[in-house]
Amino acid sequence: MRASKRHVEDWLLQPPRGMNDWTPDKYYSLITVASKLSRVAESFGYSAIETPALEHFEVLKAKAGEEVINEIYYLKDKAGRELGLRFDMTVPVARVLSYRRDFPRPIRLYYVSKVWRYDEPQFGRFREFYQFGVEHVGSPTVQSDAEVLALAVKSLESVNLPQLTVKVSDRRIMDQLLDKMSISTARESVLRILDKRGKVTDDELIKLLIREGIDKTKAESLVAIASTRTPIVNSTGELRELGVGDDLINYVESLVNALTDYGVLDRVYLDLSIVRGLDYYTGFVFELYTDKIKLAVGGGGRYDELLKVYSGEDVPAVGFAIGIERVMLALSEEQGGVPPVDYYVYPMESSYYGMGVRIAEKLREIGLRVIVDVGKPSLRSALEYAARIKARKFIIIGRREVEKGVVRVRDLETWSEEDVPLDKILK
Amino acid sequence: MRASKRHVEDWLLQPPRGMNDWTPDKYYSLITVASKLSRVAESFGYSAIETPALEHFEVLKAKAGEEVINEIYYLKDKAGRELGLRFDMTVPVARVLSYRRDFPRPIRLYYVSKVWRYDEPQFGRFREFYQFGVEHVGSPTVQSDAEVLALAVKSLESVNLPQLTVKVSDRRIMDQLLDKMSISTARESVLRILDKRGKVTDDELIKLLIREGIDKTKAESLVAIASTRTPIVNSTGELRELGVGDDLINYVESLVNALTDYGVLDRVYLDLSIVRGLDYYTGFVFELYTDKIKLAVGGGGRYDELLKVYSGEDVPAVGFAIGIERVMLALSEEQGGVPPVDYYVYPMESSYYGMGVRIAEKLREIGLRVIVDVGKPSLRSALEYAARIKARKFIIIGRREVEKGVVRVRDLETWSEEDVPLDKILK
Structure with a gap:
């Protein structure tokens, strides 16, 4: 070329x-x-x-x-x-x-x-x-x-x-805890910093929080809270200790019950560092790992x-x-x-192309994937091509076959051949 | 709200x-x-x-x-x-x-x-x-x-x-004809103008061609050529008359033969106004109508x-x-x-929600589309909702049913009801 x-x-x-x-x-x-x-x-x-x-x-x-x-x-x-x-x-x-x-x-x-x-x-x-x-x-x-x-x-x-696991949190839980700690400013920034847990060290998190104006003791408790990671089935005790209110404890209990019904409970953990990057979330949030x-x-x-x-x-x-x-x-x-090509149809002479097309159309009608050779390659290069595209069977239409009213079908996996009567395919 | x-x-x-x-x-x-x-x-x-x-x-x-x-x-x-x-x-x-x-x-x-x-x-x-x-x-x-x-x-x-029809042309045919008419400049513009045939009048086409520097006689023949629209099976005579060379006539004949083999010939017309808007075409072009x-x-x-x-x-x-x-x-x-919802599962009390989920999961496993009610609507509004989303069947799980070990299944098309044993569904 x-x-x-x-x-x-x-x-x-x-x-x-x-x-x-x-x-x-x-x-x-x-x-x-x-x-x-x-x-x-x-x-x-x-x-x-x-x-x-x-x-x-x-x-x-x-x-x-x-x-x-x-x-x-x-x-x-x-x-x-x-x-x-x-x-x-x-x-x-x-x-x-x-x-x-x-x-x-x-x-x-x-x-x-x-x-x-x-x-x-x-x-x-x-x-x-x-x-x-x-x-x-x-x-x-x-x-x-x-x-x-x-x-x-x-x-x-x-x-x-x-090894699928789910980390669940709830924006309302963090809101309650921030309320309790009288942290009212820069809440979105605080949550975003806590969301980095695991990616940066806890010391680094504390520094970042202090930079947002949170005092050191509060920053340390926040990082401790964000470290909460426990199977959700055991989480209500911990939430109660943190001072989370009854309404949210009840919510978590109901969630646990429903997840039990679905048979997915053992995959689910409470992880209060989960925030999600998008501002539109308001309550329950989760991540899949x-x-x-x-x-x-x-x-x-x-x-x-x-x-x-x-x-x-x-x-x-x-x-x-x-x-x-x-x-x-x-x-x-x-x-x-890629689904395999079921048949590669090779007319030995261009005058047999029409017969090749009619055979192909019959096989396509029953849901098979069929290619009819469109060039004038040698039999050998057509066979090579069919093997490379992983065709399963190769149909040869030559003078011998046409005279006998058959096509030769070669299985490209076993390399075995048989003559198949034309009327059996075209009927 | x-x-x-x-x-x-x-x-x-x-x-x-x-x-x-x-x-x-x-x-x-x-x-x-x-x-x-x-x-x-x-x-x-x-x-x-x-x-x-x-x-x-x-x-x-x-x-x-x-x-x-x-x-x-x-x-x-x-x-x-x-x-x-x-x-x-x-x-x-x-x-x-x-x-x-x-x-x-x-x-x-x-x-x-x-x-x-x-x-x-x-x-x-x-x-x-x-x-x-x-x-x-x-x-x-x-x-x-x-x-x-x-x-x-x-x-x-x-x-x-x-009523599917195909209009076929070939950029090489138009090239040959433009050569014969010694039109060497503004060929792309000429083809684009001819492509408008049918959308504007022939007189308008001639005017547009003249504006591109084509003289009136040539413009008229061009529009006449672009008016060629004939079943492709009969087109070679016409092409010969226009002075199209043997190579392209042979090409069209081979195309006709192959389209015959595919059984699509009767849908195909030669229409020399077809150009296609994209510059990358080089030969055979067609449009589907x-x-x-x-x-x-x-x-x-x-x-x-x-x-x-x-x-x-x-x-x-x-x-x-x-x-x-x-x-x-x-x-x-x-x-x-939209595929229909096969079952709408309605637990009458929230304590039956778990049973509803387990029934739904069994039905989903066999390929059915199943919704479990997630709210606390009345039976009546749940039925209304299920009807509006075109659910086929409505499963009621109430105290009566649970005590009998059954669910009530209502067919939302016939409005008939039957009790189905729970173990038949859950097994």
């Missing part, structure tokens, strides 16, 4: 930084994982939704929090509209439900969607990635919280995510104030999102693969 | 102009249509691919043509990279194949992907839309052209697109020069893309819908 001057530089041939090309060798795994996750959401009665990749920038930034807003891919369209690529699906779904008030509530929705965040790429962190998630909108009950958490766990169990990768594979919680931002109406809601690429990184086994 | 001050203005609650929210009532139709189209591509041995929504702007504009370049959603990321949302999948796939030269050729790929074009929205024209399409890369033969056209037709037949909507539902052709732009290597290729929203607009019947 003739090589001419390149028009586009080599580095531009790669996808933009932090984004992935999903060639078939990888894409079918993604499809398989996404289908398994979706099937669990379907079984819980959730229905699929999708929204535009682009949203009005004002919608995106309304309740995202500064950190996430800085990660939005922002653009102005030719009419001067300020738009941005969505960074999650919770915000777009909240927007949709604010004008589709005709859906009976509670509304159960799920999605498998791309989202975009301009973040520093690293292992398991991409600038374009897929989220599987659900939104359960219109119910304030602990049963809704439990349903959503159980659905998250069961979806990850359906793909055999190894596997011991295979350090980053959370997902998380969620209750966001009772978000819909009001769009519609002015108070609507309680709870949901979660799972990063599908992270799940795939944590799975040791290949999930699905 | 308390209504407070809205933060976000009403018009922002709608998706950005020209884009669609896919709520479940519509999204399942899209999924159904996309699956049927995909199944045909799979049966032809094509494998699924996906790429990032964002591409380097330089990649997008390399061979798109001015009109399309002006429609690109363009942005600079925070590092100053020039990016754009893809306007089709042909360009991204060409980019991927330019660095994945390990795939055995010919390569058969298909996709169901979103693309974005900043165009004036109108009936059937959106700024974000879904394309189903294939790329067949590495073969220059007429059999490849026929395979791709047949695949397009058969995919649309699989969703019962009414239904009599239900005016716009083409899809189109494609051969683009033997595109891959060279990225890799410097000559690689012949042919493909097509179909606009899924346009197909849906042309289909009279609903395609699929």
Whole structure:
């Protein structure tokens, strides 16, 4: 082949930084994982939704929090509209439900969607990635919280995510404790600092808190509180000791009961350092972990104030999102693969091409994947090609075969051959 | 519910102009249509691919043509990279194949992907839309052209697109005719003007051509040539009369033979006004029409020069893309819908919630869609809700039932009820 001057530089041939090309060798795994996750959401009665990749920038930034807003891919369209690529699906779904008030509530929705965040790429962190998630909108009950958490766990169990654990906290618990300690300023910053627990040392956390104006004793107790990590089934004693009120203790007890009913209790821990990076959470929050990768594979919680931002109406809601690429990184086994080509049809002469097509069409009708050779390669190179694309069987249509009214079928795994009567295939 | 001050203005609650929210009532139709189209591509041995929504702007504009370049959603990321949302999948796939030269050729790929074009929205024209399409890369033969056209037709037949016709042309034919008429300048503009045939009057076309510097007689013959529209099976006589050379006549004859083998010939017309808006086409081009909507539902052709732009290597290729929203607009019947909820489980008291969950989990295991009530509504409002979301059956767990070791199952279509023993469900 003739090589001419390149028009586009080599580095531009790669996808933009932090984004992935999903060639078939990888894409079918993604499809398989996404289908398994979706099937669990379907079984819980959730229905699929999708929204535009682009949203009005004002919608995106309304309740995202500064950190996430800085990660939005922002653009102005030719009419001067300020738009941005969505960074999650919770915000777009909240927007949709604010004008589709005709859906009976509670509304159960799920999605498998791309989202975009301009973040520093690293292992398991991409600038374009897929989220599987659900939104359960219109119910304030602990049963809704439990349903959503159980659905998250069961979806990850359906793909055999190894060593799955869930860390649960509640923004209301931290609020009560901060109240008790008379910490009224910089609460969001305090929570964000505590959220770093495990990533930086406790000493470092204390220093950061002091820098926010918290005195040393309080900073130390806060870090001690954030170190609470106990199976949720045993957590109420500890919460009582910390001085958490009866209402929240009762809530945790009800949550424990419901999680027991779902058979997921033993995976769930109370971990008061969990905050979640998004400003829209208001109560129950959780993160999903596997011991295979350090980053959370997902998380969620209750966001009772978000819909009001769009519609002015108070609507309680709870949901979660799972990063599908992270799940795939944590799975040791290949999930699905490119489906095999069942037959490769090779007409020895171009006058037999029509017969090849008719045979192929018959086999396709019964659900098989069939390729008809479109070139004029030698039999040998056609066989090589068919083997490389992992075709299972190779059909030869030559003069000998046509005269006998058969085709020769070679099994490319066993290399055995047989003549098959044409009328048996074409009938 | 308390209504407070809205933060976000009403018009922002709608998706950005020209884009669609896919709520479940519509999204399942899209999924159904996309699956049927995909199944045909799979049966032809094509494998699924996906790429990032964002591409380097330089990649997008390399061979798109001015009109399309002006429609690109363009942005600079925070590092100053020039990016754009893809306007089709042909360009991204060409980019991927330019660095994945390990795939055995010919390569058969298909996709169901979103693309974005900043165009004036109108009936059937959106700024974000879904394309189903294939790329067949590495073969220059007429059999490849026929395979791709047949695949397009058969995919649309699989969703019962009414009154499907295909208009075929070839850029080489127009090139030969322009050569013969000694028209050497402004060829792209001439082709673009002829492409408007049917949208504006012939007189208008002639005026536009004259404005490009074509003299009146030639302009009139050009419009006459562009008026050629004849079943492709009868077209060779006409082409010969126009003075088209033997090589292209032979090509059309071979195409006719291959289309006959695929059984799609009667849908195909030669129409020399067909040009396609994208600059990357080099030979065979076609457009897909239904009599239900005016716009083409899809189109494609051969683009033997595109891959060279990225890799410097000559690689012949042919493909097509179909606009899924346009197909849906042309289909009279609903395609699929939200899958029904099989069971709605209603525990009369919160102490029966655990039993409700265990029943639901058993039913979900066998593939059913089951919702457990998460609130404390009255039986009546729970029944109303279940009816509104079109649940099929309603399971009541009350004191009477628990004491008898049964659940009451109400069929929400027939309104008949029966007691079902608990151990029959839970075993």
